[in-house]
Amino acid sequence: MNKSIVLKSRPEGTPTLENFEFKEIEKPEPQDGEVLLKTKFVSVDPYLRGRMRDEKSYIEPFELDQPLASAVVAEVVESKHEKFQKGDFLTGMLEWKMFQTSNAKNLRKVNGDQVSLSAYLGVLGMTGLTAYFGMTDIGVPEKGETLLVSGAAGAVGSIAGQIGKIKGLKVVGIAGSDEKIKLIQEKFNFDEGINYGKTDDMTAAIKELAPDGIDVYFDNVGSYTLDAAMNNINRHGRVINCGAISLYNETEQPKGPRLETTLVKKSVKMQGFIVRNYEDQFNEGIQQLSKWLASGELKHEETIVEGFDQIPNAFIDLFDGKNIGKMVVKVD
Template identity: 75%
Template sequence: MNKVIYLKKRPEGKPQLSDFEIKEDQKPECGDGELLLETLYVSVDPYLRGRMRDEKSYIEPFKLDQPLESAVVAKVTESKNDDFNSGDYVMGMLQWKQIQTHSGKGLRKVDKDLAPLSAYLGVLGMTGLTAYFGLLDIGEPKEGETVLVSGAAGAVGSIVGQIAKIKGCKAIGIAGSDEKINLITEKFGFDSGINYSETDNMTAAIGNHAPDGVDVYFDNVGSYTLDAAMNNINRFGRVINCGAISLYNETEQPTGPRLETTIVKKSIKMQGFIVRNYEDRFEEGVQQLGKWLKEGKLKHEETIVDDFDQIPQAFIDLFDGKNKGKMVVKA
């Protein structure tokens, strides 16, 4: 039998296990031109929460009573496709199924000898590419500048800080525990960190860590953290809106300070993006990230959860900050 994870109902607020359903289907058979894939590693990411809403966005929402999907590393166990061989390892957007067939379109081969397979869902995957293109293309960091990163111990944030250091910047991270602050400063090389769970005045805390102001803010959180960063932004500063995990489970439209006057007075560039905007440059990003990884300039952290059945719980745990680095499920 073949286990498949379906979206049973749309979450209200924070997702619950009852929003998902694990069913058993018949194992599929490989048809002409197809591949038979065995799921090895599954990526769970905060942006998937948006796809659980029935609303128009940059990507189609999940359908009820249909399998969910995300980035997956799989092994080709049978191939009737000339572009792939049995035994190849591939990565792509795949359904949450233990075994599935696929046309091969959109899949790319990955090399287990270059890096651990799970790394292709993190530092060499979408999260690494998100950090790379977001910081370098939108943030345009210059040597000697100060880069502030929220969600700094997460999959994207931890890589952003390291790239900032590679580019000669001062890197300050915001995370939710002393353990995570130690992680980003000791392993990832951030210059300092702010534990938001023990900070009453984030504006003042950022000011203490960045007395000369913030030149680039890479935002994974949104809300009050964005407000505090804007209170410390320098003239001609750049704000990269990558995510807003603090708001993903809100059931009403939040309100906050109006940022327009700050943006105008200080000539701030603020830009949101999704990594698919850079799809035609993915190979460039993977090659550079892989080079830095091989040279020891880039380190990565993973939280690997065992068992295919644990995918929904691992996803839910993201919203409680239980991951350090990339959250991956080993199927």
């Protein structure tokens, strides 16, 4: 038996299960130069929400009645490819199918000897690389500075904060529960934490924990949290616009404070990016992240949901903050 998950309808606001459809399809046979892959782990990520909109962006939108896709770790169960053999594990962008064929052109071989296979979707995958290049290329952290991270217990934020600590910064994280605040301080070595669920005045909360101001802000949230960070930004501060999950399900263009005067008066750099901008440097990033992981300087956390049928649920749960670290679906 083979299954796929297709986009049945485009969400209005927060996605629901009605936007997805499971289809039973034939199990394919690999042709010359192809491998037959069995899905083992599937990454669900907030940015996929943008691809569900029928609008021009940095990546093509998903088509209706066609399979969705994301980063996947899959096992080679049959090979007619000269470089890969049965039992190899490959990772890359693949469709949400239990079995599929591929020419493996954009896939790379991984193994679970040193780290779990799912780690290649998180700390050693796109999320780890996103944190690495955002911090090192845009944040340009300097020892003694202060870093603020929103979404601090998430896949990207938890890595970004730890990179800040490795670089010698004071790190303050924002997350949505006392459990997550405890996690980022005890496991990820953050200096301070703010539970936004218990905070009425985010500007004041940041000022209390970072009285000398913020030099680098790694933004995964956008909206009012970004406004509060900008109220505390130092001269020559750097704002890394990685994500804006608080706005992804908005149906109208949100309004907010105008940041131009702050950017000019304080000579602040604010830059958005996508990890694919650094595609030719991925090996460098993976090597450095691997070294930090091996030395114990870098730790990672995963929320693993089991079952192919649970992929849509796991994706939707991201918007309620039900994940700690990377959200991954394990396919039995």
